[in-house]
Amino acid sequence: MSNIGVIGAGYWAQNMLRVIAGSSSSELVAVAELDESKHVAVGHHYPGVRISTDANELFNDDAIDAIYIATPPETHGRLALAALRASKHVLVEKPIATSAVATEALIEEAYVQQRTLMVGHTFLYSPPVLKVMELINNGTVGDVFYVDSQRVNLGKYQASGVMWDLAPHDLSIILHWLGEVPISVAASGRSFRSTGREDVCFITLDFPGGAVAQLQVSWLAPVKLRRTMVSGSQRMVVYDDTSGPEAVKVFNHGVDLAAPETFGEFQLSYRQGDIWIPRLDTSEPLTNEWEHFIQCTKTGRHPRSSAEQGLAVVKVLEAADRSLKTGHREPVEWRTREPHIPQPRFEALTDTTVVN
Amino acid sequence: MSNIGVIGAGYWAQNMLRVIAGSSSSELVAVAELDESKHVAVGHHYPGVRISTDANELFNDDAIDAIYIATPPETHGRLALAALRASKHVLVEKPIATSAVATEALIEEAYVQQRTLMVGHTFLYSPPVLKVMELINNGTVGDVFYVDSQRVNLGKYQASGVMWDLAPHDLSIILHWLGEVPISVAASGRSFRSTGREDVCFITLDFPGGAVAQLQVSWLAPVKLRRTMVSGSQRMVVYDDTSGPEAVKVFNHGVDLAAPETFGEFQLSYRQGDIWIPRLDTSEPLTNEWEHFIQCTKTGRHPRSSAEQGLAVVKVLEAADRSLKTGHREPVEWRTREPHIPQPRFEALTDTTVVN
Amino acid sequence: MSNIGVIGAGYWAQNMLRVIAGSSSSELVAVAELDESKHVAVGHHYPGVRISTDANELFNDDAIDAIYIATPPETHGRLALAALRASKHVLVEKPIATSAVATEALIEEAYVQQRTLMVGHTFLYSPPVLKVMELINNGTVGDVFYVDSQRVNLGKYQASGVMWDLAPHDLSIILHWLGEVPISVAASGRSFRSTGREDVCFITLDFPGGAVAQLQVSWLAPVKLRRTMVSGSQRMVVYDDTSGPEAVKVFNHGVDLAAPETFGEFQLSYRQGDIWIPRLDTSEPLTNEWEHFIQCTKTGRHPRSSAEQGLAVVKVLEAADRSLKTGHREPVEWRTREPHIPQPRFEALTDTTVVN
Amino acid sequence: MSNIGVIGAGYWAQNMLRVIAGSSSSELVAVAELDESKHVAVGHHYPGVRISTDANELFNDDAIDAIYIATPPETHGRLALAALRASKHVLVEKPIATSAVATEALIEEAYVQQRTLMVGHTFLYSPPVLKVMELINNGTVGDVFYVDSQRVNLGKYQASGVMWDLAPHDLSIILHWLGEVPISVAASGRSFRSTGREDVCFITLDFPGGAVAQLQVSWLAPVKLRRTMVSGSQRMVVYDDTSGPEAVKVFNHGVDLAAPETFGEFQLSYRQGDIWIPRLDTSEPLTNEWEHFIQCTKTGRHPRSSAEQGLAVVKVLEAADRSLKTGHREPVEWRTREPHIPQPRFEALTDTTVVN
Numbered sequence A, B, C, D: 001m002s003n004i005g006v007i008g009a010g011y012w013a014q015n016m017l018r019v020i021a022g023s024s025s026s027e028l029v030a031v032a033e034l035d036e037s038k039h040v041a042v043g044h045h046y047p048g049v050r051i052s053t054d055a056n057e058l059f060n061d062d063a064i065d066a067i068y069i070a071t072p073p074e075t076h077g078r079l080a081l082a083a084l085r086a087s088k089h090v091l092v093e094k095p096i097a098t099s100a101v102a103t104e105a106l107i108e109e110a111y112v113q114q115r116t117l118m119v120g121h122t123f124l125y126s127p128p129v130l131k132v133m134e135l136i137n138n139g140t141v142g143d144v145f146y147v148d149s150q151r152v153n154l155g156k157y158q159a160s161g162v163m164w165d166l167a168p169h170d171l172s173i174i175l176h177w178l179g180e181v182p183i184s185v186a187a188s189g190r191s192f193r194s195t196g197r198e199d200v201c202f203i204t205l206d207f208p209g210g211a212v213a214q215l216q217v218s219w220l221a222p223v224k225l226r227r228t229m230v231s232g233s234q235r236m237v238v239y240d241d242t243s244g245p246e247a248v249k250v251f252n253h254g255v256d257l258a259a260p261e262t263f264g265e266f267q268l269s270y271r272q273g274d275i276w277i278p279r280l281d282t283s284e285p286l287t288n289e290w291e292h293f294i295q296c297t298k299t300g301r302h303p304r305s306s307a308e309q310g311l312a313v314v315k316v317l318e319a320a321d322r323s324l325k326t327g328h329r330e331p332v333e334w335r336t337r338e339p340h341i342p343q344p345r346f347e348a349l350t351d352t353t354v355v356n
Helices: A011-022 A036-045 A055-060 A073-085 A100-113 A127-137 A161-178 A263-268 A285-299 A307-326 B011-022 B036-045 B055-060 B073-085 B100-113 B127-137 B161-178 B263-268 B285-299 B307-326 C011-022 C036-045 C055-060 C073-085 C100-113 C127-137 C161-178 C263-268 C285-299 C307-326 D011-022 D036-045 D055-060 D073-085 D100-113 D127-137 D161-178 D263-268 D285-299 D307-326
Strands: A002-007 A026-032 A050-052 A066-069 A089-093 A117-120 A144-154 A184-190 A200-206 A212-218 A220-232 A235-240 A248-252 A275-277 B002-007 B026-032 B050-052 B066-069 B089-093 B117-120 B144-154 B184-190 B200-206 B212-218 B220-232 B235-240 B248-252 B275-277 C002-007 C026-032 C050-052 C066-069 C089-093 C117-120 C144-154 C184-190 C200-206 C212-218 C220-232 C235-240 C248-252 C275-277 D002-007 D026-032 D050-052 D066-069 D089-093 D117-120 D144-154 D184-190 D200-206 D212-218 D220-232 D235-240 D248-252 D275-277
Touching: A002 A011, A002 A055, A002 A285, A011 A026, A011 A036, A011 A066, A011 A285, A026 A055, A036 A050, A055 A073, A066 A073, A066 A285, A073 A089, A073 A100, A089 A285, A100 A117, A100 A307, A117 A285, A117 A307, A127 A161, A127 A220, A127 A235, A127 A248, A144 A161, A144 D220, A161 A184, A161 A200, A161 A212, A161 A220, A161 A307, A184 A307, A200 A307, A200 D212, A212 D200, A220 D144, A220 D220, A220 D235, A220 D248, A235 D220, A248 D220, B002 B011, B002 B055, B002 B285, B011 B026, B011 B036, B011 B066, B011 B285, B026 B055, B036 B050, B055 B073, B066 B073, B066 B285, B073 B089, B073 B100, B089 B285, B100 B117, B100 B307, B117 B285, B117 B307, B127 B161, B127 B220, B127 B235, B127 B248, B144 B161, B144 C220, B161 B184, B161 B200, B161 B212, B161 B220, B161 B307, B184 B307, B200 B307, B200 C212, B212 C200, B220 C144, B220 C220, B220 C235, B220 C248, B235 C220, B248 C220, C002 C011, C002 C055, C002 C285, C011 C026, C011 C036, C011 C066, C011 C285, C026 C055, C036 C050, C055 C073, C066 C073, C066 C285, C073 C089, C073 C100, C089 C285, C100 C117, C100 C307, C117 C285, C117 C307, C127 C161, C127 C220, C127 C235, C127 C248, C144 C161, C161 C184, C161 C200, C161 C212, C161 C220, C161 C307, C184 C307, C200 C307, D002 D011, D002 D055, D002 D285, D011 D026, D011 D036, D011 D066, D011 D285, D026 D055, D036 D050, D055 D073, D066 D073, D066 D285, D073 D089, D073 D100, D089 D285, D100 D117, D100 D307, D117 D285, D117 D307, D127 D161, D127 D220, D127 D235, D127 D248, D144 D161, D161 D184, D161 D200, D161 D212, D161 D220, D161 D307, D184 D307, D200 D307
Parallel strands: A002 A026, A002 A066, A026 A050, A066 A089, A089 A117, A144 A212, B002 B026, B002 B066, B026 B050, B066 B089, B089 B117, B144 B212, C002 C026, C002 C066, C026 C050, C066 C089, C089 C117, C144 C212, D002 D026, D002 D066, D026 D050, D066 D089, D089 D117, D144 D212
Antiparallel strands: A144 A220, A184 A200, A200 A212, A220 A235, A235 A248, A248 A275, A275 B275, B144 B220, B184 B200, B200 B212, B220 B235, B235 B248, B248 B275, C144 C220, C184 C200, C200 C212, C220 C235, C235 C248, C248 C275, C275 D275, D144 D220, D184 D200, D200 D212, D220 D235, D235 D248, D248 D275
């Protein structure tokens, strides 16, 4: 049983608080939240848990083994560093930090302290994302030619713009699927709502193995659409995150059909092969993520959503930010100040196992 | 090349006229249509074709080999009989006739004249219906437990009621799939629009092999819904005729899942196995049907949509009519006055061949 | 703050335990569960809650205001009666009891004790069901002609058969929508898996106002399908419980279209009017249900899912059981032994309010 | 009644041949097709029509009023010019020509001859495309922020690459919707199948009014996907060309919802407002296009799919070709050699009228 401290008790934190409190491997011990108006609700839901406004209380409590951080992005780096220096294991929400420099400092500190540092790329623990990973790894998809991704939301304005808000999800997914960090990125964006920062961005990534990825992230939609197409030499996969148990569709190549005779048939005859909708695990991603984190703290195993992957995502976002300014394709340099930060590893999942 | 005469040039006949005119095995020679206002359009689309108001002209023309009849249902029996007596091959639209007695007379005459008599059960030539047939025949579905069918339309009022208008489609499909004629039928209906005849009917069929079928036919809907579920011991198939190339979905049984933890997941975890959407041929049913008819006239082969199947459908409808009056389940008697009318045969399609 | 005791800690009870523990209007005080192996998990998730194997402990505890019962159906009547006699408010899972006689005794006792007695017809607190209710009540649907409902599951065998397992859901929904108790019911069923009780049933209900309802319940499917069509004089509504936020589709009647020219277009031109997919509340049905119950205990308000509705559902199921045996349509008699049991009231929801 | 000559009798031409032969405003008089093996089929389907291998026969026939050209793209310019010089009205398949220079020569000649010159942008006559146009023009969408378009196919290799094969469809649609010619274009592509020309391209367009469009065209998919999203200040529209009668979905903005409590609900709560699926006309685009062309030849009306629009599409493709080479965003210059070629006009459709 690990003793857990949580920093932040806002909307997203509440989800993880529920998961931590319900986990048989964890004991929720203390919560730090600056907004005192949230203390009562936490106290009601989790009787016996210590609540304060001071994160230092958690760092200074020797009984606490691990800390979960779900505060605004600009505080991630500072709080995670303090937690690691206090020799705690750390799970920090995405983005891991708001700069590559800050992220490298975290990785270095985790290395020195020999503690687990993991970033909350929740989609890497979600059954449809893992199913696509499996389909890529076992050869079903063949060589991945390109990935096209759409993530549109009715977004709430945030000072950092839509790219830093939404793209980390897709970047964490696509880097994991392709098992590579892109070599360059081109980004363009607009601020249609005149908020000063982009509310829609189009991002193109070039990968060393030859694959291309294209992302659209937008706050302008009245609906959540999350749709990703993976085009491979053997099959095409469409992952639609709003289609519940039919989220992953696999399209087989098939034989040539006779030419249709009417425009109506022309519209109808849109596919050549069978479609396969694989069964998906119904486990909850947040629970999968949390149990994986706890297991890593105990075994020393490198987390699936590692800090190095968090760093790769931040580096891509920084290069995309440069591209937004220059209008040119910008390289993603992996060179780090700290000599021992390796390129991230990406797990090769060869079976349907969701957790661990 | 067969010489073809067509009786009727209304809405549905026009579809088949186009198919006949475009067929390389047929020559459209003459059309008989009582409504003279339709003659101009026929003349424009099919220059060189003879047009009259008198069907006898077609019967008396020795150059005509086969006749297609697409007139109102109550005239089917009389016209088909006259055509057979004139020694023509006959394809007549569904229902083959409006009584079993009349149908038997047709079968007898076709036997005497040694001519092909076929009924226009077009769905037996439609790729999704044939795909389900194949899935039943090759064991994919297993034993068929029951079939549940919904066919709702924004219907135009017809004096014979919704059952005789729409149910022949489903009956022809289901009898073909199960390869049997039901032993009894129970029907209930309502006339919500107060037109004197039912505008919605619910029909239950019991089959000798133990299967059950349940049909809903309705004119009350503002939308065309055609959805049939086949529940088998091995798999379930859903055939949705409005889903284009994804019309047939095969649901595999799968493993048991852990109990979901929230109502949300309860809603989501709705399936246990993979789904498979087989590729469908894109051939046009009407073309398939027509070429099959011509081939039968040439080879003497018994048609897939045989007159005996047409008779079985009419017998079921007659029994259902009795059930609407008595409120009881009514037997479907196969005993015919003519001794040599066999129970219909149903083709066992064991490959994906659509025609012939 | 109400003090709550819970009887039963199985799969379904766990959902409600989570809701009760998270409610700010309730205090989870004690749980009774015969299976001691489940006590540890309850203790872990709900520290401070009393756990025993004896429901009497809860009845005898004066500090407990209300009791939630989620035990096997055959124990509902006995436990609910004991709880009411101990002057507790009671929320009991569906079916409220396994006979009308037992249900009437509960209603009588609740009347005598002046306590709230509510049955867990959870779907009456689910946003799509309430949206359809609203569409009926505000005239969007017009006169309801008929309701056709499909509920198929990969079912686990239960001694009472599929009808008592699944049909209570649809009956509670349909009676609520139509605001009436049916006057007669016809049911047929089969035991394809040879388990002794039906694993598929077809049920037809006749309502005093002229509407008809048709239900299919089945354990034979490898997939959860829940699809209900409401055909009205003004519009048709399709409620598909597996379509998430697009669960309710409203089909408008529209103008007549020109006849299609090809079979392909014929298949395509399946609708005449617009479709409207109303926004649905995303509140959780279980939470809505629980808060409604607590409010009723405090205000004396008659619950939406009242015991009289529970009685109506049981009476329909008993008549359907008779019909399964006789093969005939059976009347649903409302006459009760207890003089003061009224026909159930059905709330007319005229706005989108989900709870209260 | 116009007398029509057709050049080309390949796959696509056959569709239009059927439409022309069936039109009551046109008389199909002669067909020119180099491949003599196709002459028999044409003769069979259209008895009485003259067939040759020489297009000049058509140009020299004074009885022919208008010519439809459906030959390989590289011959469009030459044949259309010859037809115009012979004073025929011309409908030529897309692309109108393979260079802007050649297109301008066509426009000039049509001006001199006072003949109708129209390009076969069939989608401008398709009901869903026109419905979206109407939604933009009547203010439903509000200001168009951006358009995102996906068109993937199991493509057959063509020497000109996927962009010239598929992008003309989307360009004709998007230019029409926005009513503008883009000011610059950036394109990137890959040749994954190593055929020498791109088999997937990503294209970004900047419009003078501030809107952005993003296109993906690909031959690499085993399935036809055609999906276009229009994001506007008032509403979002998704046009999915493979969804038949539900091809156009309009998403309303709605109110804010309470934060969901679980990841499951988070996934579910993906939209905030109602969805509206407008009824679509079921008329056939090819028929609409043809009748529009004939009407323009008679009234002198400027066609909806005008040669100037065809020129705009070609200019965008030429700029995109430059961008593929330079890797930079390239301007789309409208300046033409011929002084009197105006910027194309785009019809403002303010009602649901599909044709004329």
